[in-house]
Structures are given as C-alpha cells and as structure tokens.
C-alpha cells in the first residue's frame with residue numbers, strides 16, 4: 130500500500146484552536162502538538178469562525194507559507210482536496226468527492242463526530258449550519274457561571290474538559306473522523322487553570338466592547354501591560370488545550386490517525402488599530418498549523 134492510499138484509510142483527528150494567534154503558538158509550550166509535526170505558519174481563508182470552517186470543511190485548510198503540508202516526510206500540497214475544485218496535478222493526501230470532507234468519510238463508513246466549541250457550534254440553535262455537517266455533534270453548554278458571552282470562568286462548557294469521554298466515544302467505531310473546535314483560546318481565554326480575577330474581568334469587559342465595535346478604537350484602548358496579560362491568558366489557554374489534546378492522542382494513538390490542528394483565524398490586539406477578528410489584518414489571517422500522524 131502506498132502512502133497516499135494509506136493516509137486515505139486512516140481515522141482522522143481535526144482540531145481548530147479558535148482565535149489562536151500564530152505568535153501565541155510560538156510562545157507556548159505545546160509538547161502534544163509538537164509530537165504531531167512542526168509548527169507551521171499558515172494563512173486562513175476566513176477571518177471569523179463561520180467562513181473559516183466552511184472553507185476548511187470543504188478542504189481549504191489554512192495554507193502554510195511554503196504551500197506544503199509535510200506528512201510522514203512527504204510534501205503534500207493539500208491534505209484534503211475537493212473534486213469540485215479546479216483540476217490540479219499537485220500532490221494531494223486525500224482527494225475527495227462530496228459536499229464536505231466529513232460527507233466523504235461518512236459515505237465510506239467512518240463515523241463523523243464533532244465536539245465543541247464557540248457559539249457557531251451550538252447545535253441547539255437550528256440556525257447553526259456547522260454542527261449539521263456531522264453524524265453526531267456534542268456541544269457543551271454554558272453551565273450558568275455567567276452569560277454565554279462575556280467575562281466568565283469556564284470548565285464544563287469547554288469541549289476539551291471532556292477529552293477522555295470524547296476519545297472513548299471514538300473507540301466505539303472502527304474508523305472515525307473526530308473534529309473538535311477548541312474554545313479555550315477564544316475570548317475570554319479562561320480555562321480550569323486560568324480563572325478570572327477582578328483585574329482580568331475589567332480588561333475583558335473593555336476588550337469585549339472593542340471586539341463588538343469592529344472599528345478602530347476611538348477612546349482609550351488597552352495598555353501594553355493589559356494586552357500582555359490577555360496574550361498570556363491565550364498562551365495559557367493553548368497550553369491547557371495541548372495537555373487535554375495529549376489525553377485524546379494517548380487514547381486514540383493505537384489507531385494511528387491522521388492529525389490536523391490549526392486555528393480558524395487569529396486575533397488582533399490593536400496592531401492595526403482594531404481588536405478581535407472578522408477583519409482582514411495579518412494578525413487575524415496568520416494562524417498556527419500542525420499536521421502529521423500519531424504514532
């Protein structure tokens with residue numbers, strides 16, 4: 130069996146680290162992710178969750194700077210590539226036909242499972258498109274420690290707090306496509322290990338306003354110390370996610386899955402005068418990506 134056929138037959142773990150900046154990934158300690166492959170600097174096709182995921186679910190992952198996704202030392206030009214895309218002679222790991230990558234796997238007998246994440250994945254809202262792409266989707270609701278959006282501590286509503294049960298569910302199937310949207314790196318950046326303090330709550334309340342305005346800040350924005358504190362929180366949120374993903378990887382390692390982990394988009398902290406995402410600044414477009422095989 131050659132490598133391409135081998136890749137196409139593998140189970141899949143696909144994780145999006147919502148809003149995680151590339152610079153955050155550079156600064157973080159991520160042994161689990163580093164065990165998958167090298168950290169790559171890539172550019173996302175979308176500036177916020179919905180278009181970024183629609184693109185990715187159609188095979189358009191963030192593109193590494195050199196256009197290469199190295200898997201098992203082979204320089205693939207795409208991990209998944211839709212049959213409805215322009216014809217190409219590029220080296221593609223898993224060509225597919227069908228509406229989405231998940232449809233392709235489901236049609237061939239894989240179980241497609243999703244978990245997470247930010248509110249675009251709330252499958253109790255019939256207006257949300259993204260969870261409908263999966264045979265089963267697990268959205269963990271806010272458990273009453275604050276409004277669904279706003280500064281709050283988070284544990285149970287983070288999908289990766291349920292890493293063990295998500296991974297064990299995959300083991301019930303011969304082959305699986307597991308997708309997780311990791312919300313820990315999304316504002317408010319809180320995790321079971323990084324809680325709100327009065328100071329963080331104050332900065333986050335102002336940051337939410339700056340995000341909502343989606344315009345150059347007109348009043349006093351954040352100080353450099355306050356921005357550093359927020360970036361430290363995102364780094365800690367990524368490191369927590371890395372630990373939790375380590376549990377997922379350990380449980381599913383025997384299946385030797387293909388793994389792709391990336392951000393859907395980044396986050397601006399005033400570099401171009403704005404805060405948040407959903408606008409085309411390089412801090413939003415540039416994201417981290419890891420891909421490879423679990424061994």
Ligand SMILES: [Zn+2]
Nearest residue numbers: 147148178393
């Ligand atoms: Zn997002």
